[in-house]
Amino acid sequence: MNPTADNDPPTDAGAPTGPGARADLPGPVAFQCVLLRRMADHHPDRVEDALRALGVTRAQMREANRRWQATMHTPRGRGVQPYRALLGAPESRTTRRIGDLTCTVLTWPVPLWPDLRFEVLTDERRGTVWNAWLVRAPGAAAPELRTAPDLAPWCCTVDEVARAFAPARPLEGSAPTRWRLACTAPGPDGTPEKLVAEFTWGLYQRRVD
Template sequence: MRFGVRQFELALMHRMRDLNPQRVEQALADLDASRAELRAAHAHWTRLAHSATAPKGRAALRMALGPPAYAGTTPFGSLTCDVTRWRLPSWPELEFEALTGPGGEVWNLWFVRPGGDRRLSFADLTPWECVVADVGASFPVSAQGEGAAPHHWAVDFTCAGTSRRALFVYGLYQRLA
């Protein structure tokens, strides 16, 4: 079985199911994919990650997703990191970003908005349409933190005097806590 864009998207959705199972079910129907295909994609990606012979890091992403839409560098503290981004059909207005360190190891994988963040109102917080940077730019008194599982993030912010927590998987908004 070849591991391509469809399988990669399904592997991402497997983790997103932790926080937003209804949205994942809707996406599976839209893709005409089954839960078994979702599980198989996740299992295949996990086997590749632990295989001694499969490509690792950015090379694994390139194998699955093809050439990136963007490749460049960005400063990260005193280091310069490589940034690589791919467009995925299920999230056409976003790009999936890999941030890699000087040795080629992947430091971060998440969705970003090409061209920068978007200002949102509280009503604009729509699952699968917002990224971490959008919430940070829209609600200036916000703080990012790790989520409860790998690739989960949380952003605490205040809106109209009420404390809120937005939950993300791979940097993509899933729901409020």
């Protein structure tokens, strides 16, 4: 399964409804709507604020996500082309060694989160995407994560939580665009707490323990 394909409720899979549902959006705006669609499951108020900042309706968000899911379930949805189609040329292109494998790392800015970048790890020779999520932008200050209460929605990424509360154990997420980490962090009084952190598109959403 493609790591960024997801399933939506029937209301998104069927014909779009509501004012502005069929309006085309600029590619980067449409992609941010795709990111927000899954985050709305846990933080609808935050997503409403983000949609207002983008000048987008909920119907447009759902339609952008419907189109994305349709693309990701076609043969061309297995590679990096869907990301390029919406986001344009990447801001950076580097290589990264992971074990015995070398992958291409592409990143794009995300205006809703200026301190983050959307990162895609791809094997361009085989036309496959290994991973796609939000990461901290180079040079941007990361949040100080010392205790469990420091985990606030949308404040940190998978890598940041894994480093702050090492050792962290990855768990299967509840959807292809979700990740979970099991770790131990000091509670408010300093007593260690076992917790499971859930992320959507690599961005922290909530505790599920």
